[in-house]
Amino acid sequence: MKILLLGSGELGKEFTISAQRIGQIVIAVDSYENAPAMQVAHDFEIINMLDGDALDSIVAKHQPDFIVPEIEAIRTERFYDYEKQGITVVPSAKAANFTMNRKAIRDLASKELGLKTAKYRYATTAEELQKGVKAVGMPCVVKPLMSSSGKGQSTIKTEADIEKAWNYAVEGSRGDVVEVIVEAFVKFNSEITLLTVVQNNNPTLFCAPIGHRQERGDYQESWQPALISDKDLYEAQDMAEKVTEALGGAGLFGVEFFLTDDGVYFSELSPRPHDTGMVTLAGTQNFNEFELHLRAILSLPIFEITLEKAGASAVILATENATNPTYSGIEKIAALPKTDFRIFGKPTSRPYRRMGVALVNDSLKTPIEEVVEKAKKAANLVTVNS
Ligand SMILES: Nc1ncnc2c1ncn2[C@@H]1O[C@H](COP(=O)(O)OP(=O)(O)OP(=O)(O)O)[C@@H](O)[C@H]1O
Numbered sequence: 001m002k003i004l005l006l007g008s009g010e011l012g013k014e015f016t017i018s019a020q021r022i023g024q025i026v027i028a029v030d031s032y033e034n035a036p037a038m039q040v041a042h043d044f045e046i047i048n049m050l051d052g053d054a055l056d057s058i059v060a061k062h063q064p065d066f067i068v069p070e071i072e073a074i075r076t077e078r079f080y081d082y083e084k085q086g087i088t089v090v091p092s093a094k095a096a097n098f099t100m101n102r103k104a105i106r107d108l109a110s111k112e113l114g115l116k117t118a119k120y121r122y123a124t125t126a127e128e129l130q131k132g133v134k135a136v137g138m139p140c141v142v143k144p145l146m147s148s149s150g151k152g153q154s155t156i157k158t159e160a161d162i163e164k165a166w167n168y169a170v171e172g173s174r175g176d177v178v179e180v181i182v183e184a185f186v187k188f189n190s191e192i193t194l195l196t197v198v199q200n201n202n203p204t205l206f207c208a209p210i211g212h213r214q215e216r217g218d219y220q221e222s223w224q225p226a227l228i229s230d231k232d233l234y235e236a237q238d239m240a241e242k243v244t245e246a247l248g249g250a251g252l253f254g255v256e257f258f259l260t261d262d263g264v265y266f267s268e269l270s271p272r273p274h275d276t277g278m279v280t281l282a283g284t285q286n287f288n289e290f291e292l293h294l295r296a297i298l299s300l301p302i303f304e305i306t307l308e309k310a311g312a313s314a315v316i317l318a319t320e321n322a323t324n325p326t327y328s329g330i331e332k333i334a335a336l337p338k339t340d341f342r343i344f345g346k347p348t349s350r351p352y353r354r355m356g357v358a359l360v361n362d363s364l365k366t367p368i369e370e371v372v373e374k375a376k377k378a379a380n381l382v383t384v385n386s
């Protein structure tokens, strides 16, 4: 099968490697040369994926069987046409289109499906934001409707933060929509990603929940399994099943939840492998999240997902702007037991850009905090040099 991969970062690179291993053809697309997945794909294209005409032309040129979005910033409205042409958009045109914009997915989850979410409002001006803040209460979180990895996101604690938050969100917004969501701050005890695998001819399966810690809206460490009560887990699984069913199609979804004293809150979801799910590269499961996504897409049956080990991932971040950065400390991380790592091979670095990840596994009997600590220490051994 021929797969057109839209987005070629670290997640796409691992997906491409999984696809190559079972003989699939991958064309990797992104906005810059030598993106991680391009380094391992059969062919590549460099376009602005928000440009619908540019998308049309590469779809016409390559005639793929599958279109696999890897990022959100794509002119996803065109996906409905591609589906009509007989191409399978993964997981579905609706899933990719709805999750590109926080408004579409939030209204679907909260209004249509009745899932519990933080109280929220939308705003198209600083004045509207003021009203929204009043409605949801402080503290609250402001995010552009179109952004990811925490870009343009900030927390309002006092009246004086509102204008700053508006300006920051507008600057961090991508796409052509100038609108934000303001959400009540959820005082969560922890947050999880529930990797949910929707299959074409077989039941939906769940991976063991993944815990994670975020800074600046971006994940720092993730671990599997996360500590969660059975009641919360069933509630999260039920919500994940409802929202993935409403979006349609087959594939792996990363469904994000907050765990609070007052139950589980739905936050958002990725209709594709999730960054926090890179912990599965540590060998925690019988199949990692990329293999699961691929199998679900190709309608290859997944009989079960088994948790084999406890694991943790910790990110390796850049500190400076550089071209073709180099890495030191690789021999140190390589010397550690039960530890592995990935360097994504991004051609440039900038402060806080994720350049690699440390991966640690251990017995399921080991306290998960210890596994996370080991992953953090391992990640700290590697430095990105300019
Ligand atoms: N309403 C909220 N209350 C408390 N914390 C929040 C809230 N919304 C977001 N956060 C924090 O910010 C993080 C990032 O938020 P969110 O997942 O909505 O952003 P994102 O830009 O889509 O990130 P990504 O694309 O990496 O998933 C969350 O994982 C959580 O830690």
Ligand SMILES: NCC(=O)N[C@@H]1O[C@H](COP(=O)([O-])[O-])[C@@H](O)[C@H]1O
Binding pocket: 007, 008, 009, 010, 011, 012, 070, 071, 148, 149, 274, 275, 346, 353, 354
């Ligand atoms: N939370 C979404 C996420 O983790 N996406 C992953 O990061 C890449 C972009 O990285 P970059 O900004 O360093 O190019 C994306 O291509 C995807 O692999």
Ligand SMILES: [Mg+2]
Binding pocket: 256, 268
């Ligand atoms: Mg998120």
